Amino acid sequence: MLILGSGEVHQVLDGAEAEVLAAVRRAYLLHDRGRTALPHSVFLRFPEDPRNRIIGLPAYLGEDAPVAGIKWIASFPGNTASGLERASAAMILNSMATGQPETLLEGSVISARRTAASAALAASALGSSVPETGVSLIGCGVIGFEILAYLRAVLPGLATVTLFDLDRSRADAFAARCQARWPGLRTEVAGNAEGALAAHRLVCLATTAAAPHLTTDACRPGTLVLHVSLRDLTPESILSAVNVVDDADHVCRESTSLHLAEQLSGSRDFITTSIGSVLNAAEPFRRPGDRVTVFSPFGLGTLDLALADLVRRRAEPLGLGTWVPDFLPAPVGAASG
Known part of the structure; x- marks a missing residue:
C-alpha cells in the first residue's frame, strides 16, 4: 500500500492547473461516452445532527488505463469555528487486476481541486459573446479560493472579483488572501448577496447552505451561475434558468435545488444538457443573452478518481509517499516469519 499525505x-498538484483541467475534462468526456461506472453516492447522516454528513463516492473510470476506487469525505461545517477545515477526506484506489487496495491518499485537496477545475471548465465551455472580466463569489471558503485560482487559469481577462459571505470577517480575510496572491486583481466585498449577484455576469455559489436561500432575480441577463454547492437557489429560479448538469440522475437527489425543482415540476425537462455533452459537441455552446444559465455539478466520483490517479502516477517516480509492504495479509501459503 502506498500512502500519500496532504503535503x-x-x-504534485500545486502549479499543475493545466494537467488537472485536462484530467477532469477527460473524465467528463468518458462519462458522456458511457465509459464509466458510477453508483449513487452514499450519504451517512446522523440522528439529531442534520448539518453534518459523510459521503462515500465509489466510481470506475475506463478506457486505456482504467482505475477504480472510492472517496470518503466528511462535511462538518462547525469545524470552521474551531479553526479546522469543514471537509476532510480519504481516497482508496484499487488494483484493476486483483481488486486489492493499492493506494491511500489524503482526499480533501483532490476534492477541492477537482471541484475548482469542474467549475472552471464550465465557465470556459458555457461561453458568451462578451468576455468575462469579473466574477462574484458567494461563500468565502477553501472551495471558493480554489475556484478563483482555476477561473483565472482559463479566463485570463478576469480582472475583478466581488465577494460576499454571511461572515464579513471571512470575506475580508478572503479579500486579503486574494490581494497577497494576485496583487493586480481588483477585489471588492459586497454588502449583501444580491449586490454580489448583480455585480458580474459570472457568479459562483460555494456555500454550506442546506436549503435554498437565493433567487436569481438580481442576476444580469446572460449571467452564468456556477451552482457548486447545489442547495442555494430556489426551485423556481432553477425552473426559469437554462440548466446544465454533470449527471441528471446524480444531481436530482438528496434535496438539491434541482431535486426540489423536479418535485415541483414533475419532470426533468428543465435540464437542457450535461457538461460532458457540451464538451463532446462539435459546435461550441453559447449561453443565451436574455436568460440566466445555471451549472449544477453534483461532483462525480470519476473526477476524484482522475485526479487521484494523476497524483499516484506523478508521485511514484518522484519517490513520494510511504510504502507499507505488509498492509495486506500475506498470500495463502506464503512463508511466515
Missing part, C-alpha cells in the same frame, strides 16, 4: 498531494 505530498499538494506537491
Whole structure:
C-alpha cells in the first residue's frame, strides 16, 4: 500500500492547473461516452445532527488505463469555528487486476481541486459573446479560493472579483488572501448577496447552505451561475434558468435545488444538457443573452478518481509517499516469519 499525505498531494498538484483541467475534462468526456461506472453516492447522516454528513463516492473510470476506487469525505461545517477545515477526506484506489487496495491518499485537496477545475471548465465551455472580466463569489471558503485560482487559469481577462459571505470577517480575510496572491486583481466585498449577484455576469455559489436561500432575480441577463454547492437557489429560479448538469440522475437527489425543482415540476425537462455533452459537441455552446444559465455539478466520483490517479502516477517516480509492504495479509501459503 502506498500512502500519500496532504503535503505530498499538494506537491504534485500545486502549479499543475493545466494537467488537472485536462484530467477532469477527460473524465467528463468518458462519462458522456458511457465509459464509466458510477453508483449513487452514499450519504451517512446522523440522528439529531442534520448539518453534518459523510459521503462515500465509489466510481470506475475506463478506457486505456482504467482505475477504480472510492472517496470518503466528511462535511462538518462547525469545524470552521474551531479553526479546522469543514471537509476532510480519504481516497482508496484499487488494483484493476486483483481488486486489492493499492493506494491511500489524503482526499480533501483532490476534492477541492477537482471541484475548482469542474467549475472552471464550465465557465470556459458555457461561453458568451462578451468576455468575462469579473466574477462574484458567494461563500468565502477553501472551495471558493480554489475556484478563483482555476477561473483565472482559463479566463485570463478576469480582472475583478466581488465577494460576499454571511461572515464579513471571512470575506475580508478572503479579500486579503486574494490581494497577497494576485496583487493586480481588483477585489471588492459586497454588502449583501444580491449586490454580489448583480455585480458580474459570472457568479459562483460555494456555500454550506442546506436549503435554498437565493433567487436569481438580481442576476444580469446572460449571467452564468456556477451552482457548486447545489442547495442555494430556489426551485423556481432553477425552473426559469437554462440548466446544465454533470449527471441528471446524480444531481436530482438528496434535496438539491434541482431535486426540489423536479418535485415541483414533475419532470426533468428543465435540464437542457450535461457538461460532458457540451464538451463532446462539435459546435461550441453559447449561453443565451436574455436568460440566466445555471451549472449544477453534483461532483462525480470519476473526477476524484482522475485526479487521484494523476497524483499516484506523478508521485511514484518522484519517490513520494510511504510504502507499507505488509498492509495486506500475506498470500495463502506464503512463508511466515
